[in-house]
Amino acid sequence: MAEPLIYELSRAGCPPFPLPDPDVPLSELPQGLTREDLPLPELPESEVVRHFVRLSQLNYAVDIGFYPLGSCTMKYNPKINEDAARLPGFAFTHPLQDPETVQGNLLLMYELQEWLKEIGGFAGVSLQPAAGAHGELTGILIIRAYHLHRGDKQRTKILIPDSAHGTNPATTSMAGFTMVKLPSDERGNVDLESLRAECDDTVAGLMLTNPNTLGLFEEHLQEVIDLVHGCGGLVYGDGANLNALLGVVRPGDLGFDVLHYNLHKTFSTPHGGGGPGSGPVGVCERLVDFLPGPIAAKVEEGDDEMPPLFGLIMPAKSIGRVKAFQGHFGVIVRAYTYIRMQGAAGLRAVADHAVLNANYLRVRLHDTYHVPYDRICMHEFVAEGRWDDAPQVRALDIAKRLMDYGFHPPTNYFPLIVHEALMIEPTETETKETLDAFARAMLKIAEEARRDPELLKSAPHETPFGRVDEVRAAKQLILRYQPESQG
Amino acid sequence: MEFPADLKYTENDEWIRLEGNVGTIGITDYAQEQLSDVVYVEVSVSVGDTVAQGDTFAAVESVKAAADVYLPASGKVLEVNEGLADAPELVNSDPYGEAWMVKIELSDPSELDALMDAAAYEKYCQERSH
Numbered sequence: 001m002a003e004p005l006i007y008e009l010s011r012a013g014c015p016p017f018p019l020p021d022p023d024v025p026l027s028e029l030p031q032g033l034t035r036e037d038l039p040l041p042e043l044p045e046s047e048v049v050r051h052f053v054r055l056s057q058l059n060y061a062v063d064i065g066f067y068p069l070g071s072c073t074m075k076y077n078p079k080i081n082e083d084a085a086r087l088p089g090f091a092f093t094h095p096l097q098d099p100e101t102v103q104g105n106l107l108l109m110y111e112l113q114e115w116l117k118e119i120g121g122f123a124g125v126s127l128q129p130a131a132g133a134h135g136e137l138t139g140i141l142i143i144r145a146y147h148l149h150r151g152d153k154q155r156t157k158i159l160i161p162d163s164a165h166g167t168n169p170a171t172t173s174m175a176g177f178t179m180v181k182l183p184s185d186e187r188g189n190v191d192l193e194s195l196r197a198e199c200d201d202t203v204a205g206l207m208l209t210n211p212n213t214l215g216l217f218e219e220h221l222q223e224v225i226d227l228v229h230g231c232g233g234l235v236y237g238d239g240a241n242l243n244a245l246l247g248v249v250r251p252g253d254l255g256f257d258v259l260h261y262n263l264h265k266t267f268s269t270p271h272g273g274g275g276p277g278s279g280p281v282g283v284c285e286r287l288v289d290f291l292p293g294p295i296a297a298k299v300e301e302g303d304d305e306m307p308p309l310f311g312l313i314m315p316a317k318s319i320g321r322v323k324a325f326q327g328h329f330g331v332i333v334r335a336y337t338y339i340r341m342q343g344a345a346g347l348r349a350v351a352d353h354a355v356l357n358a359n360y361l362r363v364r365l366h367d368t369y370h371v372p373y374d375r376i377c378m379h380e381f382v383a384e385g386r387w388d389d390a391p392q393v394r395a396l397d398i399a400k401r402l403m404d405y406g407f408h409p410p411t412n413y414f415p416l417i418v419h420e421a422l423m424i425e426p427t428e429t430e431t432k433e434t435l436d437a438f439a440r441a442m443l444k445i446a447e448e449a450r451r452d453p454e455l456l457k458s459a460p461h462e463t464p465f466g467r468v469d470e471v472r473a474a475k476q477l478i479l480r481y482q483p484e485s486q487g
Numbered sequence: 488m489e490f491p492a493d494l495k496y497t498e499n500d501e502w503i504r505l506e507g508n509v510g511t512i513g514i515t516d517y518a519q520e521q522l523s524d525v526v527y528v529e530v531s532v533s534v535g536d537t538v539a540q541g542d543t544f545a546a547v548e549s550v551k552a553a554a555d556v557y558l559p560a561s562g563k564v565l566e567v568n569e570g571l572a573d574a575p576e577l578v579n580s581d582p583y584g585e586a587w588m589v590k591i592e593l594s595d596p597s598e599l600d601a602l603m604d605a606a607a608y609e610k611y612c613q614e615r616s617h
Contacts, residue, residue, distance in 0.1 A: 394523075413551040419616065470550040471576070474526035 002465075003054050007481045010041035018045075039483075058464045060408055066434050068361075070380045070411035070423025071165070071213060072272060073243050073265035080341060081268065081334035090333050095325035099311045106310035109296035109326065112336045113280075119339075119347070120239070120259055121252025122282030124315075126291040127327040132240055133167040135260025135279025136207070138322050140175040142258055142283060142290045143205045143234045145319050149290075155204035155233070161190045162417055163212040165238055177204055184417060188214045188373035190224050199231040209238035210251070213415040213423070214373050215358060215380035217244075225255035234258065234287075242266045243427070244355055244379035247348030257284045267335035278331040289316040294326070353428035354379040357435060361426055364439040368446045372418055380425035382418045390449040395420035397456035398445055404462040405441035488612070489516045491583055495559065495599050496608035502583065503559040505599060510560050513587045514547065514578065517612045522549035525578040528571040530588055536564045538591065540598050545588050547578065560598045562591040 043051075060067075067074035085091065093102050113125040129135040140158065147155045158172040161182045172179040180198055185191045190208070206228045210218045218224060225235050237251045237259035243266045245251070251259045263278035264271035271277055283291060294312035302308035312326070326332075342350065355378050362381040366374055369383035385395025399409030399422065411423040426435055448455050458467060494502040500518035504511045519525065527548040532538055538558055545556040567589050571577060577586040593599075603611060 396523075416552060471524040471526055474548075474550055475575075 003051070003058065005481055006041045006043065006048070006051055007483070009047065009051060010043055012042060014042040015044055060403075065406055065408065066426075066430060066438055067408040068410050068424045068426050068438065069272075069408060070215075070382070070425040071240065071414070072411065073240075073262070073379070073425060073427055074272065074408070075243075075265075075268055075427035076429040077268045077270050077334075078338065078341065081337045084337040085330050085333045090330070095329070100309070103307075103310055105329065106296050106312070108336050109329075109332060110298065110310055112332055112339070113296060115336075115339055116261055116280055116282055119246065119250070120242075120261065120282040121250030121254075122259065123252075123285040124288035124291050124295075125280055125282045126293065126295050126315075127278070127280045127332055128292045128295075128321065128323045129260065129279040129281055130323050130328055131264070131277030132238075132260060132262045132279045133171065134277075134322065135262075135281050136167055136171040136236070136238065137174055138279075138281050138292055138319070139236045139258040139260055139283075140171050140177070140205070140207070141319050141322075142281070142287055142292075143236060144175055144177070145290045145317065146234065146287055147204055149317060152232070154202055157198070157202050158204055159195065159198055159206040159228070159233075161208065161212065163188065163190075163214055163216075163415055164207060164209045165213060165240060166414070168207045168209070168238065172207070184214075187219065187375065188212065188216045189219045192220055192223060192227075195224060195227055199227050199233070201232055203228065203231050203233035205234040205236050205257075207236045207238060208256075209241060210254075211241045211244050211378035211380075214382050214418070215241075215244075215377040215423075215425070216373060216375065217378055221254060229255065239282075240265060241379060244351055246351040247344060248351050252282065252284060257287060258282070263331055263335040268338045269331045269334040276328045276331060278328045278335065280327070290319055291315045292320060292322045293318045294321075296326075350428050351379075354426075357426040357428060357430055358424070360432070361424060361435055361439060364435075365424075365442055368443055369422065379427070380423060382415065383422045383424065384418060384420050385412065385422045386420040387446070387449060390453055392453045393449040393456050395422050397453075397459065398422065398442075398449070400467060401445050401448065401456045401459035402441060403460040405444075407438055407441060488520065489583065490605040490609045490612075492605045494583070494605065495602035496605070496611075497557065497559045497602055498611070499557050501556060501559050503599065503602070504583075505593070505596065508593055508596065509565065509590055510562065510593050510599075511587045511590050512544075512559060513582060514556055515608070516582050518554075519579050519582045519586075522547065522554065522578075523551050525549045525575045528575045528578060528588070530567050530571070532564050532567065532589060534564050534567060538562060538564060547575075556588065558591070559602060560591065560593050561595055562593040564589055564591050566590040 062074050062076055089104055093105055109127055116125045129138045156178050157180050158177040159180050159182055160168045163184050169179045182194050183191045228235050234257040237256035239259045239261045242261060259282050260279045263269050293314035296310060297313045298308045299311035300309035358377050358379050358381055362377055371381060371383045385398040395412045399412045402409045413421055414423060415421060494504050496502050500515045502513055502515050525547055530545045532544045540558055540561045542558045543555045544558050547554050547556055568587055
């Protein structure tokens with residue numbers, strides 16, 4: 001079933017795939033940057049197409065089936081988003097065009113900024129960051145700039161609960177701060193005593209994912225935020241899980257100072273191999289001047305005769321650019337379309353159904369799969385993939401066996417605070433029939449684990465490829481085609 | 488799961504074996520079991536370094552997770568197990584033997600008094616499994 005690499009399919013002397021003539025003037029490249037040979041595969045167009053179509057058919061996608069990959073919000077992406085992004089006025093504009101010739105694009109960016117402000121409860125938004133982790137880094141750099149601008153230089157610590165996203169500690173290090181890990185209490189909330197002990201004038205901020213990676217809404221949210229504000233720190237919100245809150249509660253109203261939005265999760269743009277992300281950042285009033293730019297703005301008010309003029313501006317104390325040009329504009333168009341199609345009531349329904357679906361699955365499964373923090377969850381929940389009477393079976397085996405039933409496995413082994421974690425996020429776009437089918441498969445697998453554990457240990461059996469050797473894949477990294485002659 | 492009686496244990500799942508004034512250090516059977524297949528070990532201290540209890544001295548990466556490893560005691564690094572870089576799977580197969588990570592000359596052996604003995608550590612692991 002293995003599909004050869006396109007290099008392996010190549011036959012010397014095949015009529016080459018015709019490349020278009022260059023549409024820009026040619027220029028000489030500096031010496032040392034040129035090469036004599038470029039061993040590209042040689043194949044006719046038909047074989048190239050067949051190769052890639054075959055590859056695509058080996059893949060699994062949200063357009064093929066249920067994809068409950070916790071924390072990733074693999075919701076169905078409406079195709080109208082794609083129609084909008086392909087409109088020639090969006091698709092064939094260039095970021096260096098005179099702003100007067102791209103007023104529609106700028107209006108769209110401006111309106112999306114305004115809507116994200118409204119949805120998140122913030123005073124300003126920048127669409128620049130390229131993805132969620134980039135939005136995080138941007139947010140922490142804004143916090144850093146804010147403290148430095150006030151001359152407050154001893155703030156070197158960022159507090160991070162152990163139920164946070166794994167990118168939070170990486171962001172902290174990249175921004176030059178020291179990370180302090182906060183434990184969770186027995187209900188999955190930030191442990192308030194530990195937080196209190198860390199709150200002093202060296203705290204730059206706290207990074208809080210809410211709902212957290214256990215899918216739980218922080219029950220002491222107000223106390224957590226007040227404690228951090230009380231010692232002069234700022235609160236960064238990881239908005240990756242905003243899907244659960246749309247139209248119900250606004251992070252800005254809760255006291256978050258900075259938040260990143262994942263347009264590719266919450267606002268339904270393709271991700272996970274399907275397209276780039278986009279991680280706009282929203283900030284409260286006192287941080288507006290530090291936003292990265294350029295951001296879209298109304299530079300001249302309109303009147304009865306003339307529409308307003310839109311342009312790009314740099315906030316007064318901006319941390320600068322964090323991305324070339326204007327962010328991932330094609331993704332911005334898709335998210336704009338999604339919000340426009342949903343409307344306010346539709347966004348509220350997204351949150352309602354995301355939470356309802358997750359709780360429905362949690363309750364259908366929690367007698368069979370131990371759920372360590374078993375309370376009303378938000379958009380996802382975390383179960384344990386292990387049983388005392390099936391000692392060989394681990395979460396990984398359950399995940400692999402699910403593929404035989406036609407489902408994408410849930411996230412496994414994250415968050416780390418749950419043993420053999422299976423993190424399940426159904427999203428709002430699934431029907432009850434799909435959820436029931438998934439629950440039946442999970443219950444069946446639990447029976448199989450007792451009756452025939454080997455069936456799970458050697459799964460998947462029905463997929464184009466069987467169990468892959470993850471150890472070898474991690475140890476022997478082969479990141480590009482290596483012709484045999486090069487060994 | 489093994490809990491050798493001649494070792495002392497930390498809350499972060501390191502072990503130390505004291506022979507004379509020399510401590511041999513690695514990660515426990517429980518730690519390797521939790522990590523699953525280890526694919527990468529990097530020891531970040533060198534022979535001759537002066538190190539303190541609680542310092543990070545190694546990173547271990549498995550197919551599931553990456554974890555820092557901390558020193559159970561202070562002292563001077565005498566030896567580093569260079570073989571682990573090429574054979575990280577030893578951490579899974581022989582955590583208390585061939586997968587030792589560093590040997591240090593202890594500057595204050597009384598630091599070990601605060602660590603857990605085998606019985607206490609076994610109980611600590613059982614508590615965390617539920």
